[in-house]
Amino acid sequence: MEKDLDFFEMIYNHSLLKKEDYKEICKAHTKIEFQKGSVLLETGKIAREFYIIEEGLFRSFLYDYNGNETTTEFYCPKEILIESLSLFQRMPSKENFQAITDAIVWKIEYDTFQELLQNIEGFREWGRTWATSQIFILKQRSINVLTINAKDRYLNLIKERPQIIKQSPLKYIASYLGITDTSLSRIRKEISTT
Numbered sequence: 586m587e588k589d590l591d592f593f594e595m596i597y598n599h600s601l602l603k604k605e606d607y608k609e610i611c612k613a614h615t616k617i618e619f620q621k622g623s624v625l626l627e628t629g630k631i632a633r634e635f636y637i638i639e640e641g642l643f644r645s646f647l648y649d650y651n652g653n654e655t656t657t658e659f660y661c662p663k664e665i666l667i668e669s670l671s672l673f674q675r676m677p678s679k680e681n682f683q684a685i686t687d688a689i690v691w692k693i694e695y696d697t698f699q700e701l702l703q704n705i706e707g708f709r710e711w712g713r714t715w716a717t718s719q720i721f722i723l724k725q726r727s728i729n730v731l732t733i734n735a736k737d738r739y740l741n742l743i744k745e746r747p748q749i750i751k752q753s754p755l756k757y758i759a760s761y762l763g764i765t766d767t768s769l770s771r772i773r774k775e776i777s778t779t
Contacts, residue, residue: 589616592691596637596663599714601707610708613701614691625682626668631675634694635667641688642752645680646760656761659685659749666690669719686752735764736772 593611594602602610614637619625626632628647643660645668657680660666671678672695701708729738739762743750749758759769 592637592639596665597708597711599707599711601710602705603707606705606707609705610701613697614693617690617692619684619688619690621684621687623684625666625684626671626678627681628679629677630671631677632668632671632695634692635665635672635698636690636692638662638664638666639689639691641690642685642748643682643688644685644753644757644761645682646757647680654760656757659746659753659757659761661746661748665715685754685757730763735762735768736775738762739769739772740776 590607590611593614594607597607597610616639617636619641625636625643638660640662643666644656645658645660646654646656649655666682668678668680668682670676702712729741733741739758742758742762755769755773756766759766762769764772
């Protein structure tokens with residue numbers, strides 16, 4: 586329990602949250618294991634929960650207008666795996682969410698999350714801070730795709746989220762970077778010879 590509590594204090598870190606708040610937050614989550622390849626949410630379904638990753642690697646993906654599979658995001662340990670639009674707007678998801686490796690996550694149901702938001706002021710404040718940071722991250726990624734070349738985006742991925750490079754198939758990484766598998770192979774070869 587103490588180890589779990591430490592994990593939640595790290596994830597939901599906010600100065601207004603007290604020890605007893607973290608105990609409530611911890612109790613609101615359920616630990617689940619997923620096997621590699623498991624689908625957590627499919628296109629067309631409405632998200633009813635979100636997950637905090639303890640171990641493992643996940644991705645979200647969709648099919649473009651030509652039917653090509655495109656990885657839209659990766660989710661690593663200590664990150665929140667969420668389909669925000671579907672969860673909060675009660676809309677069918679436009680993306681699929683899948684485990685790339687075997688994984689351990691903590692699940693929290695939408696209704697339980699809403700109760701925590703209503704009952705714990707620090708949790709509400711954490712939620713606002715988290716949502717703001719996600720908007721910034723999304724905006725920065727959009728800008729990077731347009732202003733940074735594929736090689737530098739790949740190098741940033743190596744530096745900032747090395748687990749993705751170690752555990753994800755190259756085709757997922759290539760589609761996430763918006764390049765072909767062949768281009769990624771060329772970039773990797775170029776990097777290894779420098």
